[in-house]
Amino acid sequence: MISIFKKLKDEKPSFDELSNLDKAGLVSSLMIECANSDDSFDQKELNLIKNILVQKLHLTSQEAESCFNESLKSSSESVELYSLTKDIRENFSKNEILIIFEYLWQIILVDNKIDDFEDSIMSKLTGLFHLTGKEKAEAKRNAISYLKNI
Secondary structure, eight states: OOOHHHHHHHHOOOGGGSOHHHHHHHHHHHHHHHHHTTTOOOHHHHHHHHHIIIIISOOOHHHHHHHHHHHHHHHHTOOOHHHHHHHHHHHSOHHHHHHHHHHHHHHHHTTSOOOHHHHHHHHHHHHHTTOOHHHHHHHHHHHHHHHHTO
């Protein structure tokens, strides 16, 4: 799998030229950044990320595993949050960004606690995605509701 970041930088594809796997790579990288924000990337977070890749982003289990591993590798190579959110803003609609933001809240909330680092990254992402406080709060409520039902 070619790195989505390299592809965006070198080829500058249009949104329609991005595969579902490419789009999932962007989202997966951001979810991993959120999971790592408190320096405690646990099994619940890992399982939820892979579940979102399969259930919500419609990847096969094998694609999800590959996407996750590629995103994890990119994350360890210091993916810069500003560039990542810029790539997402440029390639996803506002509604899709709000859905992604819910996924991020799910990752943050899956362990039933929000530490200062997690709160900080979500505040930063709210600004980077140009979301309002109301949109942030609604995404968080939706994530809490989703997690109560799984």
